[in-house]
Amino acid sequence: MPKDHGIGASPKRREDVRFLTGNGKYTDDINAPNQTYVYFVRSDVAHGTINKIDTSDAEKMPGVVRIFTGADFEGVGGVPCGWQVTDRFGEPMQEPAHPVLAQGKVRHVGDPIVAVVAETLEQARDAAEVLEVDITELPAVIDMKEALKEGAPKVHDDLTSNLCYDWGFVEENREAVDEAIKNAAHVTTLELRNNRLVANPMEPRVAIGEYDASNDEYTLYTTSQNPHVIRLLMGAFVLGIPEHKLRVVSPDVGGGFGTKIFHYAEEAFCTFAAKAINRPVKWTSSRSEAFMSDAHGRDHVTKIELALDKDNNFLAVRTDTYANMGAYLSTFAPSVPTWLHGTLMAGNYTTPLIYVNVKAVFTNTVPVDAYRGAGRPEASFQLERVIDKAARELGVDPIALRRQNFIKPDQFPYATPVAVEYDTGNYDATMDKIEEIADLAGFEARKAESAKNGKLRGLGIAHYIEACGIAPSNLVGQLGARAGLYESATVRVNATGSISVMTGSHSHGQGHETAFPQVIAEMIGIDESQIDIVHGDTAKIPMGMGTYGSRSLAVGGSAMVKAAEKVIAKAKKIAAHLLEAGEDDIELANGEFTVAGTDKSVAWGDVTLAAYVPHNYPLEDLEPGLEETAFYDPANFTYPSGAYACEVEVDPETGKVEVCSFAAADDFGNIINPMIVDGQVHGGIAQGIGQALLENCVYDSDGQLLSGSYMDYTMPRADDLPNYTVDHSCQTPCTHNPLGVKGCGEAGAIGSPPAVINAVVDALSDYGITHIDMPATPARVWEAIQAAK
Amino acid sequence: MPSVTMTVNGRAVTGEVEGRTLLSQFLRDDLKLTGTHIGCDTSQCGACTVHVNGAAVKGCTMLALEADGAEVKTIEGMANPDGSLGVIQAAFQEHHGLQCGFCTPGMVMAAADLLAGNANPTEAEIRKHLEGNICRCTGYHNIVKSVQAAAAQLG
CATH class of the missing domain: 3.10.20.30 (Beta-grasp domain)
Incomplete structure (x- = not known):
């Protein structure tokens, strides 16, 4: 019977009540007394020299408080990058300056040039209309390979070229991989594009800067997944504000998907301007603005080769990827195509030799950074596509080919040739499960039925792995991270036994306020209603790194467990005193401390009361109070994996692809709240199907953003998607964190794109079509069919 | 003005x-x-x-x-006079039809509009009716379930 309490139960989400009644408190719902509004004038050309900015007419417009330009930010720091990649020759990447407001040049459509601050947003906009910004347009570079050609226009004049870095991994394997591919019995080659996406959380970004002159203190309200990271980056590197004078608050945040990790210029602007005019400054992004200022995702162009021996064993993988950085380096951008991508190129397989080359390229486009999965979807997509293509070329079953090359359960821990060690897994188990829940045995009958209706039915399988629970700080430090990636928690027990947990993890839809108390409730044996989660405010929580990379439970949850263990250890000492027993004999269960082997007991609430009303208390040995903090730095990544199956029907007359069914069998290790896990997988799958069939961020050759609104960027809607069959009963618990959890936030977006495209290619295989790029739109599919005819 | x-x-x-x-x-x-x-x-x-x-x-x-x-x-x-969740709101909570909550108010209002005119919609009708409301979190699966559950209860 399902549990109704603690770990493994699915209580209703407590945060839902405020969201369902309109009582959520999102950043745009906050209004400071005497606040002003800022409107950013942004570049409408991809590349240009700013000749002149004339603000004189605009300054006379009604309600204008002050107009800022790049000149106001001379001597102020630029937006920093949080990760330095070292190239394959041992040199640091090229790292351009990123001013808060453009200085001298604009480098992408949407680059902010002027900030108009006024009494109302409408007045700021009206004033912006009469501003004069004179720009000489320069030739732009949009295509990555063009950008690397000799003589191409340079995005940054002070850099030697548009190449950010040329990264090789593992460089020592390069020749051995070349040799293996040259001598292999069979080599399958695939060239593909991982399409540029826009994350599009439904809540656009918002920032409100406040300055308190009497105390020289700043507050920034912002739609961030990690308020402490923003405080660190903006305070230390941009504005020079010490931590104790800068509070960053991220209240209810309406989705993130990676794009709200990063520190953005608008946050720095509002904080800076609040002091300059000594009034609060509010910025709310419009959706159109979001398309040209939120960091984009993916955008890789890749050639992958898979070498097999005569018995179809994988011998070597070689990849050559161009990764678009856009015009500036966003916070974690350099790490995405390298350490979050190259290290996953072993997949679930025993391939002994792997070489990954990545050329990161500056172009006159919006910066590109992590989006749900970040590097891992790009790895999974190319690997699972090339394996499918190899199976077709060799005339073998794609599932059998995968199974033959799987790392087997008795091989864990398994050190891959790309520097990571998988602690645990069972890939045949998830493959068995997907065969069952997707009814693969019935596919041929369904295909025949579709054919009767003039439709081409295809089946696609993918088996992904990802590295989550980011990340061991000492390791990422060696790899170029400029931050630690631990997590923190304070467990504060109140006198009457209720508990507040201050966590560095941030919930922007993940349900931490419900799931985290389940863990504490299980540990102590009290009801979840006695436990509250506090997050999203640097004034309230210990220094935490936030939520991304499916890390909240694996890293933040582990910190919470460690803090709770400290609390319990102290509470046992108090209980031992009250019960006049030895500390080692005290047991805690169901909210009661007992002396082993006796009927003596004291309730949780009596012990917590004694901690704060220490009349009968071992004061000589123990401090009063019951509150502990822990920081948890993971020993390794976690490695969720799973098998995904997609069935599509293609209408050969129109090229329209319909997803008929989608099934996922994931191994997330232990599960705290199955309902929330199901929801995370659903959402990830929807974004993956969106990438595979609908979504595409497109620039024209001049650098104009063609897909700049929901009129042109195709978001998946309710009638585009099927129901999903999801299962997470295959569980190999993580071996190195206290909960045995792996993380589930990104899996759906990683495993689904290759499953969908494998299905589309399967449906089109009778035409001899072996690949189709994402998104497989009706136009693209129809053209492929016509070309094949 | x-x-x-x-x-x-x-x-x-x-x-x-x-x-x-x-x-x-x-x-x-x-x-x-x-x-x-x-x-x-x-x-x-x-x-x-x-x-x-x-x-x-x-x-x-x-x-x-x-x-x-x-x-x-x-x-x-949309809540009941005593402040408790209305039927559609409660169904969204029961079936995990929301995550970040940002699209949720619009989604509930659109669902209420559907159910006012069609007490027993099919899954396809629900998906069609909600196609003007974008959700980035749930993949719509649990939103559809929530609306179906609300329809059954109101029916």
């Missing part, structure tokens, strides 16, 4: 607005009913869906002045 009067969640309200002020802005900025969210600027996302004279309307497709004299209902008016 011209004045506008309407009934919002059963309460008569009057405000002064610019001609260009949208109904969604009036609800949020003037009436402080911040449950109505703004997720786009092209009337595509549906986060600002409210009821005007009983029909679902994207609040960004109407000027506040156009709603003069109208009966408007927002998410703040």
Whole structure:
């Protein structure tokens, strides 16, 4: 019977009540007394020299408080990058300056040039209309390979070229991989594009800067997944504000998907301007603005080769990827195509030799950074596509080919040739499960039925792995991270036994306020209603790194467990005193401390009361109070994996692809709240199907953003998607964190794109079509069919 | 500035607005009913869906002045009189039909509009009716289940 309490139960989400009644408190719902509004004038050309900015007419417009330009930010720091990649020759990447407001040049459509601050947003906009910004347009570079050609226009004049870095991994394997591919019995080659996406959380970004002159203190309200990271980056590197004078608050945040990790210029602007005019400054992004200022995702162009021996064993993988950085380096951008991508190129397989080359390229486009999965979807997509293509070329079953090359359960821990060690897994188990829940045995009958209706039915399988629970700080430090990636928690027990947990993890839809108390409730044996989660405010929580990379439970949850263990250890000492027993004999269960082997007991609430009303208390040995903090730095990544199956029907007359069914069998290790896990997988799958069939961020050759609104960027809607069959009963618990959890936030977006495209290619295989790029739109599919005819 | 009067969640309200002020802005900025969210600027996302004279309307497709004299209902008016969740709201909670909560008010208002006109919709009808409301979190699976459950209960 399902549990109704603690770990493994699915209580209703407590945060839902405020969201369902309109009582959520999102950043745009906050209004400071005497606040002003800022409107950013942004570049409408991809590349240009700013000749002149004339603000004189605009300054006379009604309600204008002050107009800022790049000149106001001379001597102020630029937006920093949080990760330095070292190239394959041992040199640091090229790292351009990123001013808060453009200085001298604009480098992408949407680059902010002027900030108009006024009494109302409408007045700021009206004033912006009469501003004069004179720009000489320069030739732009949009295509990555063009950008690397000799003589191409340079995005940054002070850099030697548009190449950010040329990264090789593992460089020592390069020749051995070349040799293996040259001598292999069979080599399958695939060239593909991982399409540029826009994350599009439904809540656009918002920032409100406040300055308190009497105390020289700043507050920034912002739609961030990690308020402490923003405080660190903006305070230390941009504005020079010490931590104790800068509070960053991220209240209810309406989705993130990676794009709200990063520190953005608008946050720095509002904080800076609040002091300059000594009034609060509010910025709310419009959706159109979001398309040209939120960091984009993916955008890789890749050639992958898979070498097999005569018995179809994988011998070597070689990849050559161009990764678009856009015009500036966003916070974690350099790490995405390298350490979050190259290290996953072993997949679930025993391939002994792997070489990954990545050329990161500056172009006159919006910066590109992590989006749900970040590097891992790009790895999974190319690997699972090339394996499918190899199976077709060799005339073998794609599932059998995968199974033959799987790392087997008795091989864990398994050190891959790309520097990571998988602690645990069972890939045949998830493959068995997907065969069952997707009814693969019935596919041929369904295909025949579709054919009767003039439709081409295809089946696609993918088996992904990802590295989550980011990340061991000492390791990422060696790899170029400029931050630690631990997590923190304070467990504060109140006198009457209720508990507040201050966590560095941030919930922007993940349900931490419900799931985290389940863990504490299980540990102590009290009801979840006695436990509250506090997050999203640097004034309230210990220094935490936030939520991304499916890390909240694996890293933040582990910190919470460690803090709770400290609390319990102290509470046992108090209980031992009250019960006049030895500390080692005290047991805690169901909210009661007992002396082993006796009927003596004291309730949780009596012990917590004694901690704060220490009349009968071992004061000589123990401090009063019951509150502990822990920081948890993971020993390794976690490695969720799973098998995904997609069935599509293609209408050969129109090229329209319909997803008929989608099934996922994931191994997330232990599960705290199955309902929330199901929801995370659903959402990830929807974004993956969106990438595979609908979504595409497109620039024209001049650098104009063609897909700049929901009129042109195709978001998946309710009638585009099927129901999903999801299962997470295959569980190999993580071996190195206290909960045995792996993380589930990104899996759906990683495993689904290759499953969908494998299905589309399967449906089109009778035409001899072996690949189709994402998104497989009706136009693209129809053209492929016509070309094949 | 011209004045506008309407009934919002059963309460008569009057405000002064610019001609260009949208109904969604009036609800949020003037009436402080911040449950109505703004997720786009092209009337595509549906986060600002409210009821005007009983029909679902994207609040960004109407000027506040156009709603003069109208009966408007927002998410703040959807709970039971005692403050407990209404049937549709409760179904969304029961079936995990929301994650970040940003699209949720619009989604609930659109679902209520559907069920007012079709007590027993098919899954396809639910998906079709909700195609004007974008959710980025749930993949719609649990939203559809929530609406089906609400229909069964209201039916």
